[in-house]
Amino acid sequence: xxxxxxxxxxxxxxxxxxxxxxxxxxxxxxxxxxxxxxxxxxxxxxxxxxxxxxxxxxxxxxxxxxxxxxxxxxxxxxxxxxxxxxxxxxxxxxxxxxxxxxxxxxxx
Numbered sequence: 001x002x003x004x005x006x007x008x009x010x011x012x013x014x015x016x017x018x019x020x021x022x023x024x025x026x027x028x029x030x031x032x033x034x035x036x037x038x039x040x041x042x043x044x045x046x047x048x049x050x051x052x053x054x055x056x057x058x059x060x061x062x063x064x065x066x067x068x069x070x071x072x073x074x075x076x077x078x079x080x081x082x083x084x085x086x087x088x089x090x091x092x093x094x095x096x097x098x099x100x101x102x103x104x105x106x107x108x
Contacts, residue, residue: 010061012049018042033105 021039022029031037045068049055054064073089075081082088 008060008062011057012046012055012059012061012064013057014061015042015046015049015064019046031105034103037103 019039019042021035022043029036029040031040045061045064046055048068048071049059049064052067054067073082076089076092077083082092
């Protein structure tokens with residue numbers, strides 16, 4: 001993937017390239033590396049981009065991620081995953097960071 005200088009310059013269209021790292025017809029996907037974890041997230045974000053109209057030329061991954069995370073916050077509150085406490089999402093992100101750091105794959 002092409003290097004970009006700031007997060008707001010990465011085009012949303014780059015998600016297609018990243019998502020292509022996944023096997024097309026394998027359900028569930030057996031993740032064998034961090035690149036495939038990234039591809040799985042890219043695939044989900046690309047679907048979100050298409051559904052929201054953010055898959056257009058000129059849209060950035062930065063904008064898409066902000067909108068997606070805002071909707072995740074709505075989902076968490078709606079489903080009762082988080083209450084009205086501001087630190088609930090911070091705690092979820094801290095746990096996600098621990099999972100991210102502890103992921104070990106043979107090809108990484």
